[in-house]
Amino acid sequence: MTPQPIVDARAIHKHFGALHVLKGVDLKVAERELVFVIGPSGSGKSTLLRCLNRLEEPSSGSIVVDGIDMLDPRTDINHARQRIGMVFQSFNLYPHMTALGNVTLALRKVAGKSRAEADALGHAALERVGLADRAEHTPGQLSGGQQQRVAIARSIALEPRVMLFDEPTSALDPELVGSVLAVMRSLRESGMTMIVVSHEMGFARNAADRVVFMDDGLIVEQGPPAAIFETPAHERTRAFIGQIQRH
Amino acid sequence: MIQTFFNVEIIAAAWPIVLSGLLNTVLLSLIVVPLGLFGGLILALLASVKSPWVRWPLMAWVDFFRAFPPLVLLILLFAGLPFAGLELGGFACVAIAFFLNTGSYYGEIFRAGIESVPQGQVEAGRSTGLSRLQAMGYIVLPQAVRNVLPDLLSNTLEVVKLTSLGSVVAVPELLYQARQAQSLTYNPTPIVVAAVIYFLMLWPLVRLLSRLENRALAGRR
Ligand SMILES: Nc1ncnc2c1ncn2[C@@H]1O[C@H](COP(=O)(O)OP(=O)(O)OP(=O)(O)O)[C@@H](O)[C@H]1O
Ligand SMILES: [Mg+2]
Numbered sequence: 001m002t003p004q005p006i007v008d009a010r011a012i013h014k015h016f017g018a019l020h021v022l023k024g025v026d027l028k029v030a031e032r033e034l035v036f037v038i039g040p041s042g043s044g045k046s047t048l049l050r051c052l053n054r055l056e057e058p059s060s061g062s063i064v065v066d067g068i069d070m071l072d073p074r075t076d077i078n079h080a081r082q083r084i085g086m087v088f089q090s091f092n093l094y095p096h097m098t099a100l101g102n103v104t105l106a107l108r109k110v111a112g113k114s115r116a117e118a119d120a121l122g123h124a125a126l127e128r129v130g131l132a133d134r135a136e137h138t139p140g141q142l143s144g145g146q147q148q149r150v151a152i153a154r155s156i157a158l159e160p161r162v163m164l165f166d167e168p169t170s171a172l173d174p175e176l177v178g179s180v181l182a183v184m185r186s187l188r189e190s191g192m193t194m195i196v197v198s199h200e201m202g203f204a205r206n207a208a209d210r211v212v213f214m215d216d217g218l219i220v221e222q223g224p225p226a227a228i229f230e231t232p233a234h235e236r237t238r239a240f241i242g243q244i245q246r247h
Numbered sequence: 248m249i250q251t252f253f254n255v256e257i258i259a260a261a262w263p264i265v266l267s268g269l270l271n272t273v274l275l276s277l278i279v280v281p282l283g284l285f286g287g288l289i290l291a292l293l294a295s296v297k298s299p300w301v302r303w304p305l306m307a308w309v310d311f312f313r314a315f316p317p318l319v320l321l322i323l324l325f326a327g328l329p330f331a332g333l334e335l336g337g338f339a340c341v342a343i344a345f346f347l348n349t350g351s352y353y354g355e356i357f358r359a360g361i362e363s364v365p366q367g368q369v370e371a372g373r374s375t376g377l378s379r380l381q382a383m384g385y386i387v388l389p390q391a392v393r394n395v396l397p398d399l400l401s402n403t404l405e406v407v408k409l410t411s412l413g414s415v416v417a418v419p420e421l422l423y424q425a426r427q428a429q430s431l432t433y434n435p436t437p438i439v440v441a442a443v444i445y446f447l448m449l450w451p452l453v454r455l456l457s458r459l460e461n462r463a464l465a466g467r468r
Contacts, residue, residue, distance in 0.1 A: 055370055082376040092371035096389050105385060106375035151371075158375060 006031045006193050012061035014047055021047050023217035034188050036204040037197045039214035045197045049164045053084040066161045085155025089167040091147045093139040099150045100135040103157050125157035129183045145176030149183050165196040213237045254436045261428035261437040268424025275410045279345040286346055287353025294358045312351040318412050320344045325416040337416035349406045356398045360391030397459040404452050
C-alpha cells in the first residue's frame with residue numbers, strides 16, 4: 001500500500017485570459033519526498049507552484065495538501081497556507097523589518113504566538129539557517145545568500161508540512177549559492193517534504209528523489225534523477241537537458 | 248514706514264485678536280489634516296478593490312473633488328446647505344470641504360505609495376497565512392508611507408495654507424482675525440504680523456520637507 005501523498009494535485013488547468021498555461025497537470029508528492037521540477041522558461045513551473053498554495057487560482061482541477069482541500073471555498077486559506085512554506089527567487093523579505101521581525105510576523109499575527117514565544121521560535125529558526133547572529137540586521141544589511149536564508153527561516157518557523165522553492169538560488173551570485181543549498185540539504189535531512197523549481201542540476205542529482213520535467217504546461221516525464229538526466233525517454237527532455245548541461 | 252507696517256502699539260493692541268486667530272488656525276489644521284489623511288487612506292484602500300462597482304465611482308469621486316476649486320466648494324457648502332435645511336456654520340463647512348478636497352489628494356498619494364510596493368511583498372506575506380488586510384497593514388502600508396512621506400508632508404503644507412480660505416466664510420482663523428484687527432486699527436500691521444506667523448509656522452515644515460526630499464534623492468542614487 002502506498003502512503004497517502006501529502007500533496008495531491010490533479011488535472012490542474014490554468015488560463016491567463018486566452019493563454020493556456022497549465023494543461024492538466026497531475027502531481028503527487030509523498031511525505032519526506034524531494035521533488036525537483038525542471039523545464040524551459042514559460043513552461044508553467046512557477047504557475048504550478050503558485051497554484052499549490054493558491055497564490056494563483058487554478059482554472060480547474062483539485063488540490064489536496066496534507067488532507068486539506070485547497071480549492072474548497074470553505075477552506076480557511078490563511079490557515080492552510082501556514083502549512084505550506086514558500087521561498088521566492090527574489091527573497092521578498094520585508095525591508096522595513098529586521099531578520100527576526102520578518103521571521104516572527106506570521107508567528108504572531110497568524111499563529112497567534114505572544115511576542116516572547118515568537119521571538120524564541122524566530123531565533124531558533126534563524127539558528128537553523130546559520131544566522132543566529134543576524135537577528136537584528138535588516139535585509140539591506142545582509143548578502144543575497146543571507147537574505148534567502150532568512151526567507152527560508154521565515155517559512156520553517158511556522159513548521160510547514162511542505163516547502164515550495166521557486167528558483168531559490170537564481171538571483172544569487174555564484175559564490176553565495178552553496179550556503180543556500182546547504183540549508184536546503186539540511187532541511188531535507190530533517191525530513192521536510194520539498195518541491196523545488198531550480199536549475200541546480202548538481203543539487204538535483206544528489207538530493208532529489210524524483211525529477212519532473214515540464215514543457216508547455218504539461219509534465220512530459222518524471223523519474224529518479226539518474227534516469228531523467230542519463231536516459232530521458234522523450235526527445236524534448238533530452239534536448240532540454242543537453243541545453244542546460246552545455247552551460 | 249515702520250510706524251505704518253510694524254507699529255508696536257498696534258501689535259500690542261491687536262495681539263489678543265491675532266492670537267485667537269492663530270489658535271483657530273492650529274485647531275482647524277488639527278481637525279482637517281487627520282480627517283484628510285483618514286479619508287485618503289480609506290480611498291486608497293478602496294482603490295485596491297478590483298471590482299468595477301467600487302472602482303468607477305471611486306475614480307469619479309476623486310477626480311471630481313480634485314478638479315473642483317476648494318474655495319468654490321467651500322462657498323457652495325456655506326451658501327447652499329442652508330437652503331437644503333442644513334445650517335452648519337463656517338467651521339463645519341471648512342472641515343467638510345477640506346475633507347472632500349484634501350482627502351482626495353491624500354488618497355492619490357497613498358495610492359501611489361501602495362502601488363510602489365512590489366507585489367512580491369504581499370505574496371510573501373500571504374504565503375505565510377496573513378490575510379489581505381494584515382498584509383496591507385503590516386507589510387504594504389509601512390513601506391508605502393515611507394515611500395511617499397515627502398508628498399504627504401507637501402500636501403499637508405498646502406492644507407495648512409488653505410485653512411486661510413476659512414476667512415471667506417467668517418471662520419475666525421488667523422487671516423480673518425488679522426483683517427478684523429486691521430479694520431479696527433486702520434493699520435496694516437496686523438496683516439504683517441499674521442504673515443510673519445504663517446511663515447514661522449510653516450517654515451520648519453518646509454525645511455523638513457527639503458531634507459526628506461534630499462534623502463529620497465540620495466536613496467535613489
Ligand atoms: N499573472 C500572469 N498573467 C499573465 N500571464 C502569466 C502570468 N503569470 C505567468 N504568466 C505566463 O504563463 C506562462 C508560464 O509562466 P511561469 O512563470 O509559470 O513559467 P516558468 O516555467 O516558471 O518560467 P521561468 O523558468 O521563466 O520562471 C508564461 O507564458 C507567462 O508569461
Ligand atoms: Mg518561474
